[in-house]
Amino acid sequence: MSDYIIATSSTADLTRDYLDAHSIPFIRYSFTVNDLPREDDCREESRAAIYAGMRRGDVLKTSMINEYSYYDFFRGLLEQRKDVIFLDMSEKMSVSFENARRAAETVRQEYPEQKLYLMDTRCISGGLGLLVKMMVRRMEAGESFEQVVAWGEENKLKMAHRFTVDDLNYLKRGGRVSNASALVGSLLNIKPVLYVPDAGTLDVVKKARGRKAALKSIVDGVLHDLSEIDPTGTEFLILHADCLSDAEHVRDEIREAYPQVGEIAISSLGVVIGAHCGPGLLTVFYLCAGRRPE
Numbered sequence: 001m002s003d004y005i006i007a008t009s010s011t012a013d014l015t016r017d018y019l020d021a022h023s024i025p026f027i028r029y030s031f032t033v034n035d036l037p038r039e040d041d042c043r044e045e046s047r048a049a050i051y052a053g054m055r056r057g058d059v060l061k062t063s064m065i066n067e068y069s070y071y072d073f074f075r076g077l078l079e080q081r082k083d084v085i086f087l088d089m090s091e092k093m094s095v096s097f098e099n100a101r102r103a104a105e106t107v108r109q110e111y112p113e114q115k116l117y118l119m120d121t122r123c124i125s126g127g128l129g130l131l132v133k134m135m136v137r138r139m140e141a142g143e144s145f146e147q148v149v150a151w152g153e154e155n156k157l158k159m160a161h162r163f164t165v166d167d168l169n170y171l172k173r174g175g176r177v178s179n180a181s182a183l184v185g186s187l188l189n190i191k192p193v194l195y196v197p198d199a200g201t202l203d204v205v206k207k208a209r210g211r212k213a214a215l216k217s218i219v220d221g222v223l224h225d226l227s228e229i230d231p232t233g234t235e236f237l238i239l240h241a242d243c244l245s246d247a248e249h250v251r252d253e254i255r256e257a258y259p260q261v262g263e264i265a266i267s268s269l270g271v272v273i274g275a276h277c278g279p280g281l282l283t284v285f286y287l288c289a290g291r292r293p294e
Helices: 016-021 044-055 067-078 098-112 125-140 145-158 168-171 179-187 209-226 244-257 271-277
Strands: 004-009 032-033 036-039 061-063 083-088 116-120 159-164 190-195 203-211 236-240 262-267 281-286
Touching: 004 067, 004 125, 004 168, 016 125, 032 190, 032 271, 032 281, 044 236, 044 244, 044 262, 044 271, 061 271, 067 083, 067 098, 067 116, 083 098, 083 125, 083 145, 125 236, 125 281, 145 159, 159 179, 159 209, 168 203, 203 209, 209 281, 244 262
Parallel strands: 004 083, 083 116, 236 262
Antiparallel strands: 032 036, 032 061, 159 190, 159 281, 190 203, 236 281
């Protein structure tokens, strides 16, 4: 058994089955559905129900995690007398990260003999989840706290994130596109393709005409990245917000072009990112040579 813990947040968008099987503690983001409070439990059935509700018109709002909640979470981990590596989504994507930083500073003073490492992963959603999985795998293989932290810091900016959304109105609500752009884009059937650069933001890098073109842009970007590395065994995580057939299509295109890649796992997107991007969001995550939005 390891002498340290890797913990994360519900926004890693890992499945509850995985988190439970590997004993990964996670702090839960909260949200409301039509003003009724809920917590992100990372269960596939919960995610499916949320997206079905959004298609019927349910309105979701998300909340940051406050400093005390992080403090309570970290304190509970350190009470186990183990060191802790905590991975949350990119600092640039959530003000929660600053609350986590302040809570960590307080807790370190109470447990000076233990290590609490808070990583700004510059990742979100399944990019964060895949980073967690790869670091957990190294922990379970017997690598030390320092070795796993070093690997994470060295590789976090090699975690590629490729997204497309189906409904511009969700990006409009989040302030990522203007009202006029959303209206014109909807009329012209524009589907933005998004990417997470080294800064850890979520940027629109291309505007495709139609869903099919957006999915092709994502696949083309993945194949370009794979052409620059030895793709043998490369692991993928594809997350979707109620668009399984599109996720399977992207998986099949990647597998056909590079049959030697490793596992291509598909699961539902977590609720927090989904609340801001809406049903129809399709995402692909994998380790590449370096982040470039081509």
